[in-house]
Amino acid sequence: MDSIVALATPPGVSGLAVIRISGEDAIDIASKHYLGKANLLEVASHTIHYGKFANNNQTIDTVTFNIFRSPNSYTGENVVEISCHGGIIIYKEIIKAIINSGARQAKAGEFTQRAFLNRKMDLLQAEAVADLIHSVSVISEQVSARQLQGSITKKIKEFKTELIEIAGLLELELDFSEEEIEFITLPQVSEKIQQLLNYINSIINSYSSSVILQNGYSVAIIGFPNSGKSTLFNKLLSKDRAIVSEIAGTTRDYLEEFIYLNNIPIKIIDTAGMRDTTDIIEIEGIKLVNSVIEQSNLIMVLNDASISNQNSDNLITTLKEDYPKHEILILQNKIDKIEIERKVETIGSREDEQLFISAKTNYNIPQLLDLIEQKATNSISRINDLMVNERQLQLMEQISSDLLNAIESVEMQNTNELIAVDIRAAIRKLGELTGDIYNQEILNQVFSKFCIGK
Ligand SMILES: Nc1nc2c(ncn2[C@@H]2O[C@H](COP(=O)(O)OP(=O)(O)OP(=O)(O)O)[C@@H](O)[C@H]2O)c(=O)[nH]1
Ligand SMILES: [Mg+2]
Structure with missing residues (x-):
């Protein structure tokens, strides 16, 4: 992928400013502007190099180049973070030089989007990053930090695996329908689904707390x-x-x-x-x-x-x-x-x-x-696992209604096939929730809320 660059710290008067470059050529591009002892093209990952940032042999600032090699970086790509002096002039000069050397200005959330596409994090974690940046309270920061660690994703994936198993067993029975073999009893199906439904509903109920x-x-x-x-x-x-x-x-x-x-x-x-x-x-x-x-x-x-x-x-x-x-x-x-x-x-x-x-x-x-x-x-006492946003709320509501339909379907003694349809629908939406299934529209929705440089 092409290399992107942006200021990662807020613009303005500050001690330091950090400029981030990510992409296959990130290190090559940065090295063109480095005046110092090391050979950036060969240095190890996670090392810091002091030197000058120069453009056309003219020094812009004394800086450090922090090198992260793919896949061990925030985005999963080669990443260089240049720490320069703060202010409003220097970082602009540096970004301009980097762009002239082949990178382009990053869009809002593009670094995190690449992290998602490179499977460094799932969608719920990516959303936690946005929440963390915008956190205005200690409590929301704590919930987002837990979300970023992936605890909710783990729970949802467990539920999803169980549902896939149930749907699989129900569908399997179809093949043996003549022989009347029962792989899973219907009360078992209902009970499992009810557990997930309770969890999803508790998250839906915590939406107002998140807001x-x-x-x-x-x-x-x-x-x-x-x-x-x-x-x-x-x-x-x-x-x-x-x-x-x-x-x-x-x-x-x-x-x-x-x-x-x-x-x-x-x-x-x-x-x-x-x-x-x-x-x-x-x-x-x-x-x-x-x-x-x-x-x-x-x-x-x-x-x-x-x-x-x-x-x-x-x-x-x-x-x-x-x-x-x-x-x-x-x-x-x-x-x-x-x-x-x-x-x-x-x-x-x-x-x-x-x-x-x-x-x-x-x-x-x-x-x-x-x-x-x-x-x-x-x-806010209801909040536990997730800072629920609108995208997640909508999906959770759909999942909740699919699961309810499945339980009703069991109660009405519908065919296994029919029961499985609702379960499959819920599985698909759980996948959208964590980002196992995504499309550009979903990505735009999630990442447009980020700021540039994240
Ligand atoms: N004695 C006394 N006077 C009060 C008290 N609270 C407000 N006042 C007086 O009541 C008058 C109106 O106060 P404001 O705070 O401007 O009232 P308001 O409800 O904002 O009025 P509007 O903006 O015009 O709707 C002022 O002269 C205040 O000093 C109080 O607890 N005791
Ligand atoms: Mg008044």
């Missing part, structure tokens, strides 16, 4: 104008990010910021106050709020309890109707404004979860953060 780990657990602060949303937002972030004022309708757009609780990224979203309005900008803001709620994991309705602790009840009722699946937490704000005697009656009784706070004085804000942390932690 939360990747994008953050989203908490939307909703409420009437002036209830103190931006004040609370700033308190939760511990900085003055949003404008606070006594004028209703201060926040017109929405603002989002991340905090980390228990290593989970939490996206806090401050929104425009919800009310009937004719102000065109405010209407747009309120429309946006709906799209924000749609994507949030927790709705915190902030009520100005100094008006009344039931002041937002209409809003809460509407939210419950419009978003029946969303979790709602009611925050009774401005508790500092209420005298002690009234507090007792304000607390009242309510079936929804509620917390009394003062965004201004910080009253119960640490408790609120604890509560959010608890909810976020619960929401």
Whole structure:
């Protein structure tokens, strides 16, 4: 394959930058630019060579050439990694020179794609690489690292082997159907399939956890104008990010910021106050709020309890109707404004979860953060083996339905042939999952999410 080159580190001011070249001619191409003691064409794999990177006898930088020989490299091909000084000029000069000598600029994910094509890793591992690069939390990084080691692939391959065996036995019986030999009993078939089905379903169920780990657990602060949303937002972030004022309708757009609780990224979203309005900008803001709620994991309705602790009840009722699946937490704000005697009656009784706070004085804000942390932690508790992405989810759902069909087929006492059809369909999709079966479309889908240089 042709040789490709790209910057493997982020561009910008840094101590070092690493340029990676991969392909049959990688070492030949690099050696044309090396001024130093060794003969790069003959040096052993996994060795580092100090010297100058030169172009047309002009030194560009003092660098090291790190040599990896096929098949013992990331891509499985000959690989040279050139470590040069950081910055924005040097690496460009070096890449330009390498391209002039016969390599071409790598596309996004092309190094990892070659690693996959050379069987250095399967598709689930390749996807773990992308997840690792984009990891925003320790937990997702740990799951991706396990995935990269191939533990899930091993499990899936075991299940696949079992299914192939079952399908084989079922089909074999067809040849002997006259003699009524039974190689495997139908209850055995059902039980085996059920085991796999349970595993696949547990992974499907962990999808929402994966999404939360990747994008953050989203908490939307909703409420009437002036209830103190931006004040609370700033308190939760511990900085003055949003404008606070006594004028209703201060926040017109929405603002989002991340905090980390228990290593989970939490996206806090401050929104425009919800009310009937004719102000065109405010209407747009309120429309946006709906799209924000749609994507949030927790709705915190902030009520100005100094008006009344039931002041937002209409809003809460509407939210419950419009978003029946969303979790709602009611925050009774401005508790500092209420005298002690009234507090007792304000607390009242309510079936929804509620917390009394003062965004201004910080009253119960640490408790609120604890509560959010608890909810976020619960929401990701299901994740175990895999950071499930959309491609995997779709395949898993199809596999799940094939397996269910197979079990039903057994129960309906269908012919072995018919039962085997569903099992074969599941086997094929398991192959797509790990990348035993692939086509260009699947590869594009997987590798387009990578960055250039990986
Ligand atoms: N006493 C008291 N005042 C508060 C509290 N929280 C917010 N306020 C005040 O309430 C007013 C409105 O606060 P904001 O945070 O701007 O309210 P908002 O909900 O973001 O308002 P909009 O963006 O207009 O929808 C400001 O004057 C705040 O200082 C609180 O807990 N106690
Ligand atoms: Mg505001």
